[in-house]
Amino acid sequence: MSSAEKQKLELKSVRDKFKISESDCGSARVQVAQLTTKIKHLATVLHKKDKHSRKGLQAMVQKRKKLLKYLRRTDWDSYCFCLSELGLRDSPDYKA
Template identity: 45%
Template structure:
């Protein structure tokens, strides 16, 4: 089983942390979900009939969307910054 996104995790977390031990802020969660979504999208382009992974992808996209909505209502500047840095459509 390949876990290609494990090596990308520290870079993503370090970029978006608000303090050294921050792992649960919406910024970090959105960045980690984006990394996992991109990895899983690549997997699904090669394995079109992997419906279990597709369900997981849709679940992650929904979770990221909810976190983005939360961030947009509570901290608009951080929301705009994270959307720009990750290159998300909004």
């Protein structure tokens, strides 16, 4: 099985675990889980001099950060569930 096929299976299992309803495939919870899976995969195969992939990785991290900020603001329970299941840390952006 190739790496792409493994990633597709992993994304499907993550989607099934984080979906709220049976037809849910695009809620913020699911998007955060899928982005985290993609980020972990890309971080393991990234080379030091691969600038273009690094830029894509940084864009995914920023998108995940925005989605987590949205979840924190609107649905605290989903936010806490995502943090605990994905092993992420809570880092609020306070501007003093």
